[in-house]
Amino acid sequence: xxxxxxxxxxxxxxxxxxxxxxxxxxxxxEPGRESSYFPKSKIRFFDSKLEExxxxxxxxxxxxxxxxxxxxxxxxxxxMPFYEPAPIEKNGANMITDAAQIYRNTGAGKDKxxxxxxxxxxxxxxxxxxxxxxxxxxxxxxxKKVLAEGNKNGVSGGEVWSPFMNLKDxxxxxxxxxxxxxxxxxxxxxxxxxxNRHTTAFDSGIRGREDVAGSKFLQQVGMIxxxxxxxxxxxxxxxxxxxxxxxxxADPAGEIPGTANLTAAPADSSFExxxxxxxxKPIPENLKPSWNLKAEIxxxxxxxxxxxxxxxxxxxxxxxxxxDFLNPQGSVYEAVVGKYLGYxxxxxxxxxxxxxxxxxxxxxxxxxxxxxxYQFSSxxxxxxxNPFFDGAADNKQVLFFYFLKSNDTYGPYVGKSVSSxxxxxxxxxxxxxxxxxxxxxxxxxxxxxxxxxEGKFLKPWEKGVVYYCLYLDGDPVTRTNELNEAWKKKxxxxxxxxxxxxxxxxxxxxxxxxxxxxxxxxxxxxxxxxSEGTREATRFAPIGFEPHLGRCIVGPxxxxxxxxxxxxxxxxxxxxxxxxxxxxxxxxxTVAGKRIIMPRHFAMNSIEWNDHSIPPxxxxxxxxxxxxxxxxxxxxxxxxxMTQQVSNCCGNSAPAxxxxxxxxxxxxxxxxxxxxxxxxxxxxxxKIGIPPVESLEAGSQLVCKDLKTGEVKNHGEExxxxxxDMANKEWTIIKADGTExxxxxxxxxxxxxxKNGIPVEDQRMRFSIxxxxxxxxxxxxxxxxxxxxxxxALDANQQPTGKLEEIEHEADGKIVTAxxxxxxxxxxxxxxxxxxxxKVSFYHIFRAAGWYQFRVKAFDRAxxxxxxxxxxxxxxxxxxxxxxxxxxxxSK
Numbered sequence: 069x070x071x072x073x074x075x076x077x078x079x080x081x082x083x084x085x086x087x088x089x090x091x092x093x094x095x096x097x098e099p100g101r102e103s104s105y106f107p108k109s110k111i112r113f114f115d116s117k118l119e120e121x122x123x124x125x126x127x128x129x130x131x132x133x134x135x136x137x138x139x140x141x142x143x144x145x146x147x148m149p150f151y152e153p154a155p156i157e158k159n160g161a162n163m164i165t166d167a168a169q170i171y172r173n174t175g176a177g178k179d180k181x182x183x184x185x186x187x188x189x190x191x192x193x194x195x196x197x198x199x200x201x202x203x204x205x206x207x208x209x210x211x212k213k214v215l216a217e218g219n220k221n222g223v224s225g226g227e228v229w230s231p232f233m234n235l236k237d238x239x240x241x242x243x244x245x246x247x248x249x250x251x252x253x254x255x256x257x258x259x260x261x262x263x264n265r266h267t268t269a270f271d272s273g274i275r276g277r278e279d280v281a282g283s284k285f286l287q288q289v290g291m292i293x294x295x296x297x298x299x300x301x302x303x304x305x306x307x308x309x310x311x312x313x314x315x316x317x318a319d320p321a322g323e324i325p326g327t328a329n330l331t332a333a334p335a336d337s338s339f340e341x342x343x344x345x346x347x348x349k350p351i352p353e354n355l356k357p358s359w360n361l362k363a364e365i366x367x368x369x370x371x372x373x374x375x376x377x378x379x380x381x382x383x384x385x386x387x388x389x390x391x392d393f394l395n396p397q398g399s400v401y402e403a404v405v406g407k408y409l410g411y412x413x414x415x416x417x418x419x420x421x422x423x424x425x426x427x428x429x430x431x432x433x434x435x436x437x438x439x440x441x442y443q444f445s446s447x448x449x450x451x452x453x454n455p456f457f458d459g460a461a462d463n464k465q466v467l468f469f470y471f472l473k474s475n476d477t478y479g480p481y482v483g484k485s486v487s488s489x490x491x492x493x494x495x496x497x498x499x500x501x502x503x504x505x506x507x508x509x510x511x512x513x514x515x516x517x518x519x520x521x522e523g524k525f526l527k528p529w530e531k532g533v534v535y536y537c538l539y540l541d542g543d544p545v546t547r548t549n550e551l552n553e554a555w556k557k558k559x560x561x562x563x564x565x566x567x568x569x570x571x572x573x574x575x576x577x578x579x580x581x582x583x584x585x586x587x588x589x590x591x592x593x594x595x596x597x598x599s600e601g602t603r604e605a606t607r608f609a610p611i612g613f614e615p616h617l618g619r620c621i622v623g624p625x626x627x628x629x630x631x632x633x634x635x636x637x638x639x640x641x642x643x644x645x646x647x648x649x650x651x652x653x654x655x656x657x658t659v660a661g662k663r664i665i666m667p668r669h670f671a672m673n674s675i676e677w678n679d680h681s682i683p684p685x686x687x688x689x690x691x692x693x694x695x696x697x698x699x700x701x702x703x704x705x706x707x708x709x710m711t712q713q714v715s716n717c718c719g720n721s722a723p724a725x726x727x728x729x730x731x732x733x734x735x736x737x738x739x740x741x742x743x744x745x746x747x748x749x750x751x752x753x754x755k756i757g758i759p760p761v762e763s764l765e766a767g768s769q770l771v772c773k774d775l776k777t778g779e780v781k782n783h784g785e786e787x788x789x790x791x792x793d794m795a796n797k798e799w800t801i802i803k804a805d806g807t808e809x810x811x812x813x814x815x816x817x818x819x820x821x822x823k824n825g826i827p828v829e830d831q832r833m834r835f836s837i838x839x840x841x842x843x844x845x846x847x848x849x850x851x852x853x854x855x856x857x858x859x860x861a862l863d864a865n866q867q868p869t870g871k872l873e874e875i876e877h878e879a880d881g882k883i884v885t886a887x888x889x890x891x892x893x894x895x896x897x898x899x900x901x902x903x904x905x906x907k908v909s910f911y912h913i914f915r916a917a918g919w920y921q922f923r924v925k926a927f928d929r930a931x932x933x934x935x936x937x938x939x940x941x942x943x944x945x946x947x948x949x950x951x952x953x954x955x956x957x958x959s960k
Contacts, residue, residue: 169309177333218267226259290373410661441623442710455584483611532591736787739926767804816946839926
């Protein structure tokens with residue numbers, strides 16, 4: 069979760085009328101929006117649980133004016149009375165009903181009584197004066213007070229009453245002016261509104277609708293409306309009364325159309341007073357156990373109000389995080405590609421501790437939360453044939469997606485790859501590609517898609533997760549939430565589009581569709597029956613691509629409040645405000661190591677990003693400094709960044725973060741090599757190489773047999789870490805069904821069935837060598853820093869002679885001859901490496917018959933940017949005399 073969630077938007081709170089038939093809204097700033105104060109269009113409806121059918125606000129937040137979160141005096145709320153004298157009815161959307169008909173007074177006393185109201189039901193006419201709204205706020209204990217000027221009771225309402233209330237002029241600048249002292253609360257744009265500074269921390273930690281009613285900690289707010297009303301003789305009216313329809317805004321843009329001519333202003337004795345006794349409503353049942361607010365008007369004390377509210381007042385005491393945010397000296401974790409945090413004996417998960425300053429709050433409170441997310445490079449780009457493809461123009465033939473493979477507890481994590489988002493990043497933000505010609509960039513982006521990793525190796529149920537998340541371009545977040553619900557409940561019925569997918573696949577006979585049906589059935593079986601992992605925690609997570617950072621982001625994933633992740637205990641500490649010892653709760657959260665799944669095609673190379681060398685972060689107590697720090701680091705993010713957003717008892721959040729150093733030491737992580745050898749005489753092309761794990765079907769195994777000793781080695785599903793010795797070993801893929809597929813080599817047996825594919829002397833041959841690494845941080849799916857090629861003559865027993873063939877090849881635009889071809893990019897800087905191509909292609913003629921050994925060695929890039937791991941592939945070539953070709957043809 070990013071630091072942007074620490075932004076504290078201002079809030080306009082509404083005190084709502086109890087008992088109206090319509091649902092009334094609370095008005096508050098959209099979370100995370102600081103650019104401007106919300107207008108009336110931002111009114112948000114809610115569903116209160118305080119009273120059946122009731123509309124009481126439930127824990128709305130009063131937060132500080134954006135940009136002033138360091139100032140308690142900036143914690144301002146504007147209270148709006150959606151209530152008018154009878155018989156006027158107004159709802160919480162600031163709309164007025166036609167129960168009352170309103171006219172402009174054009175006669176006597178129009179300066180004091182500009183509006184005349186007709187009660188529709190009775191036909192009586194009224195004028196009003198001294199319409200006041202009395203506001204009362206729960207006062208904190210003396211020891212909790214922050215500013216003396218906060219939480220002041222007061223009265224709102226203009227000298228001359230209007231049935232209308234202006235919400236259009238709500239402006240952030242007014243609030244900023246109040247904070248800065250250039251305006252006061254009395255300068256509010258409509259006198260019905262009441263401005264209050266909620267400067268005291270009410271430490272409830274209760275924010276959910278279910279918890280508001282029983283809270284003794286949310287600040288109680290009450291309002292009593294008082295007014296005087298006089299009935300007047302029926303005046304002469306002209307034009308349409310307001311509202312002209314059954315419901316119309318109580319904030320009209322212009323003058324109301326109808327007029328009434330009052331012949332004489334009413335005497336003082338004709339006014340009836342409507343005071344607290346007549347306008348108060350009983351305390352709602354759900355508030356009675358905790359309501360203790362009192363009101364004093366004209367020397368009398370009241371406990372009932374016209375309206376009631378509970379407001380959550382932000383206290384801005386951020387959690388004490390024991391681990392400095394992104395401190396590379398103290399917050400570095402190690403991991404292995406393709407595995408998870410802690411797999412190699414390192415720290416098993418990222419832990420942060422915090423202080424909960426409300427010792428009475430249950431640790432299971434919804435306010436105490438922890439969510440984490442982490443980033444990685446976009447090399448985890450995979451492809452599968454689209455089983456739903458039917459040739460339609462809007463149905464893509466291939467599914468492209470980001471993927472982190474499951475372990476036995478969590479995953480897989482899946483996200484839709486949107487090419488336009490990647491293009492936005494590379495065109496506008498990548499430090500190298502944004503300045504390259506369009507044609508070059510277009511080819512790069514096309515190569516990324518063309519060469520994306522195959523998803524063949526995924527287990528069938530993992531493919532089912534992919535199909536479910538990507539079906540008809542669905543929202544992976546929503547689909548992931550459904551998968552998690554289904555996982556926790558062991559109920560595949562939670563998957564809303566499962567039946568649609570199966571119906572779509574029925575009747576399709578393509579191999580992809582047939583496989584997808586089986587995969588979806590495997591997914592159902594896995595959801596309902598698997599014994600893997602825990603059902604207490606969410607298993608799946610969405611992946612998204614951030615087009616400004618060029619990073620894939622997992623999460624945020626909210627941690628569950630379970631013992632393996634969350635602990636708390638009571639401790640004593642000194643209260644800095646009073647100097648006294650107080651009881652607090654010290655807690656800690658741990659992200660289980662297996663939840664941080666590592667990419668398979670990632671190494672900490674910092675190819676595209678600057679090294680992480682900025683100083684340690686400031687304390688979480690200084691949100692401004694932390695925000696600036698976070699903004700700076702995000703300009704040059706490290707290779708694998710993990711952040712947690714921890715909330716304390718009051719819902720205040722602070723970030724903690726870590727770097728994950730990813731070691732490129734998995735079995736499959738050494739460079740891979742493909743070779744093509746074409747005999748230009750007979751047109752036969754031999755494709756040689758050991759395939760990556762991704763190109764094997766799930767459950768397949770890579771096996772090699774030593775031709776001299778007979779020793780057999782099974783490399784399993786994790787691939788091969790050793791050299792690809794195809795000269796002395798026979799390589800085989802054993803599929804999940806037990807069938808075997810031998811990997812091809814250049815035939816060498818003159819009597820064998822493939823004898824016509826054996827090369828002969830004095831014939832031109834083309835060699836094309838394409839080494840590539842398991843990462844994509846340099847150029848498209850290469851990742852190789854150096855390539856070496858040589859051909860050695862062997863004796864009759866296929867033993868080395870030390871004699872190397874002279875090879876003609878192109879280097880720097882010239883044809884050169886050497887016994888070894890070397891392509892070396894290790895001296896280039898990280899951006900020039902984008903133009904380094906480790907592939908080698910050349911022609912060669914074997915001038916003498918006999919045995920030869922072809923060897924190619926590929927080196928990847930180490931963490932320090934220098935030459936890293938190497939892998940050699942070698943195979944033997946039996947070059948026959950030229951006469952063999954004639955004999956072979958004649959013998960047909």
